[in-house]
Amino acid sequence: MKTNEQSLRYLVEKWLTPSSRAQLRVIEFSRTRRGRRRYVCVETEDGARSLFFFRHDDGSWYVFPPTSDRTKRDCRLPSSLPEGVAPCRMPSQQHSA
Secondary structure, X not given: OOOHHHOHHHHHHHHHOOOOOOOEEEEEEEXXXXXXXXXXXXXXXXXXXXXXXXXXXXXXXXXXXXXXXXOOOOOXXXXXXXXXXXXXXXXXXOXXX
16 A cells, blocks of 8 residues: 555544544445445444445545445436426536626
8 A cells, every 4th residue: 555544444444433432333335336445334323424435446445435436427308307406517518607
């Protein structure tokens, strides 16, 4: 691993433990469907907060998945919308006045 700052332990403590007495637990760990990279979900003992951590190709852990594992979001509208439902607009489609 390149630096201690991107270790899983460091990130879990940074993001989820405001005090040294906070208890944490791993509630899920597996591999992503796309890319088969490791991920871990850790939550506080009281269940108030949880975060996913993703392992990248360089061995570092981050709170976001590797670029190659991110799916492109696409907003497609059905041929007709129910009455009263407005279509969503992607940021590139919004125009300032």
